[in-house]
Amino acid sequence: MISRRLILTYLLSLTVLSGTFFGEKSLTDPHAILEKHFEAIGGLENLKAMKTMYQEGAIVIEGAGLEGTFKQWSERPLRLRQETDLKIVSEVSGDNGEVSWVVDANGKVLIKRDENTLKEREVxxxxxxxxxxxxxxxxxxxxxxGVEKVNGKDCYVVKIANTINQDVQINFYNKSNFYLLRTMIIKPDNEDHITYSDFRTVDGMTFPFREKVKTLPTGETTTVEYAKYAFNVEIDNSLFEPPQEDVEDFVFMKGDNAEDVPVEFIESHIYLPVNVLGKERLWVLDCGASVNVIDSSFAAELNLQFEGPIKGQGASGVVNFYFVTLPAYTVGSIQFREQKVLALSFREIFQRALGLDVIGILGYDFLSRFVTKIDYAKQTLSFYHPSKFEYHGNGKVIDSPIEGSMFSLPLTVDGEYSGKWRLDIGAPDIDFHYPYTKANDLLNREGVDVIVGDAAGWTKSRISRFRTIEIDGFILENPLIGMPSQEGTGSFAEESMIGNVGNSFLRNFVLYMDYSDQKVILEKGDDFGKEFQRGKSGLQYLYNADNDVEVQFVSPNTPADDAGFKERDIITSINGIEVQYLDGVIALRKLMRAEAGTTYTIGILREGKTFDKQLTLRDLF
Known part of the structure; x- marks a missing residue:
């Protein structure tokens, strides 16, 4: 879970050291530096003789109040098992030499066959x-x-790159004793900066017994303390195998499935009621959430115990969250046992943006148990047990290996922008990620500037109309796609995917998500190809702390901009009707999607003065 990549890092650096001597070379030659380091840690033959290894120790996530232990078994080539126990959450991961796998904190088994994992295993x-x-x-x-200092010591710097993936490893070797003092592992979407210390000799080989790891962009710092290294130990081969049975922490209370469950599709998000301890509240369905999430204030109402905080990534940046144990809960006719979930403050986002009291997010820990069918046009969900599901429809079955906890889909925009996109039913729109936007010179493309946000905060984006978007023979014309205007540190900064594909695209289909077989099925829905109305004003607004409707952003060169609206204006009335009688922000948004040419008289409160403005809607794209 948290420490697997950290503990493997030094093992890989040791692997890098072993090789053939090439005679005397200048120490500007990286091979010569590696050879010197190899000599310093105990010799090539001893390293090659390590066919198996066992390690154990302690792990602390600094500033989070989380600490625990780990155990790791390894056997070359590739075979591995790691057990991490942080007391409140635990995880087991491994590799049997053929596939990598992980069992998460709630017992769900995932066989990792996404492209990135396959390439990492090859490397x-x-x-x-x-x-x-x-x-x-x-x-x-x-x-x-070159030469750089690490903790005041001059170090030779050696970079290791490969042609299989984009990962780069940069090692810093002490010039005086050739010990490895630091490693930087640079991946497209994150970096680990590992500092090594407390070197000790075990069976003639020198190892660091302490590692301090800073992960970017979250800034999270983890300390790993080794208590034991043991070599050429006997290991039961079954340790490397994934569990034969997957977790089943739910029951269908009526038959073998739950079909045609009605949901609310509000402002491009899917909502359904969830009952916890007799309290039924609205939750949002979001496959982009790697775990289930409960709002911190509602968790406090339920008297759940908080443990953390931990840092994680949202779409626009880094967020802090806590672990809690969610008691047994029900979703319609499905009942779940208790689960480890995250507690995060997000309730206010929905209250301010939509006037809705949303207190939970049903993510991977819920959706991964089923084959889930979403009929957007009919606004229904169906849940099937994966062992009993058989598909007999006429849709397209798309292989979609799960990466992290999300499906990836191959889409092409305008016949030229092709690659993998994350499927995200928690996202309202289609969005390119910033690195792809920048690399393909899309930052200056004409469009409408807006702001988008999540629990991490708000960021600017530009929405532009493209000609087509295509997947497996399905072609939709004139899609609107967002392009982040700034890099940020959240998932929109991800380089391994082109972007996120959300509900403005998916609502054209009947969507099936099969986590067990890692496949997505798309059928044409009743609304396929329909042009869904969008806002025509250029106004973005939400509820402020006083529960007034406040202008949050005015898109340049739009009717709202032309009419002279400003941020922080309070909207008091529409055509003489006070806002409080118009059924809230959602009703206002519907009004702003009316036919082009519609004119409203909008009452405004600005700096203590009230006046009216005329706003005439027009198509923005």
């Missing part, structure tokens, strides 16, 4: 075969990057 296997030391390797390039 690791080649490193264990010492392919990187081949100066003519078609896979690896080693370069000397």
């Amino acid at each position: 690791r296997k080649l490193m264990e075969e010492y392919e990187y030391m081949n100066s003519e390797s078609e896979f690896f390039t080693l370069t000397f990057e």
Whole structure:
């Protein structure tokens, strides 16, 4: 879970050290530096003799109040098992030499067969075969990057890149004793900066017994303290195998499934009632949430115990969250046992943006148990047990390996912008990620500027009309796609995916999400190809702390801008009717989606003065 990549890091750095001597070379040659380091830690033959390894120790997530233990077994090539116990949450992960797998804090088994994982395994296997030391390797390039200081000590810097994926490892070797003092593992979407210390000799080999890891962009710091290294231990091969049975922490209370469950589709989000301890409240369905989430204030109402905080990523930035144990809950005719979930303050977002009291997010810990069918046009959900589900429709079955906890889909925009997109039923729209937007010169494309937000905060985006968007023969014309205007640190900054595809695209279909087989099924829905009305004013508004409707943003060169609206204006009336009698912000948004040419007289309160403005709607795209 949290520490697997950290504990493996030093093992991989040791693997990088072993190889063939090439004679005396200048220490600007990276191979010569590696050879010196190899000599310093105990010798090539001892390293090669390590066929298996066992490690155990302690792990602390600083500032989070989370600490625990880990155990790890490994056998070359690739075979691995790690058990991490942070007391309030635990996870088991591994690799049997054929596939990587993970069992999360709620017992769900995931076989990792996404492209990134497959490439990482290929790189690791080649490193264990010492392919990187081949100066003519078609896979690896080693370069000397100069001399830099680490904790006041001069270090040789060696970069290891490969042609299989975009990951780069940069190692810093102490010039005086050639110990590895720091490693930077740079991936497209995150970085780990690991500092090594407390070096000790075990069976003739020198290892660091302490690692301090800072993860970017979250800034989370983790300390790993090793208590034991043991080599060439006997390991039961079954340890490396994924569990044969998956968790089943739910029951259908009426038959073998729950079909045609009515939901509310409000402002491009899916809502349904959930009952916890007799309190039925509205939750939003979101496959972009890697776990179930409960609002912190509602968790407090239920007297749940908070443990944390931990840092995580939202769409627009970094957020703090806590762990809590959610008691047994029901969704329609489905009953769940208690689960570990995250507690996060987000209730106010829905209250301010929509006037809705939404206190939970049903994410991976809910959806991954089923094959879920979403009929957007009929506004119904159906849930099927994966072992009993058979598809006999005429839709397109799309292989969609789960990466992290989300499906990825191959989409093409305008016949040229092709790649993997994250499927996200918790997102209202289609959005390119910032790195792709920048790399493809889309930042200056004409469009309408808006602001978008989540629990991490607000960020600017530009919505632009494209010609087509296509997936597996389904073609939709004139899609509107958002493009972040700034990089940020959230999921919109992700490089491994082109973007997120949300409900403005998905609502054209009947969507099936099959987590067990890692497939997505798309059928044409009753609304396929329909042009859904969008706002025509350029106004964005929400409830402020006084429960007044306040202008949050005015898009440049729109009717609202032309009419002279300003941020922080209070909207008091529409055509003489006070806002409080218009059924809230959602009703206002519907009014702003009326036919182009519609004119409203809007009452405004600005700096203590009241006056009217004329606003005439027009098509913005």
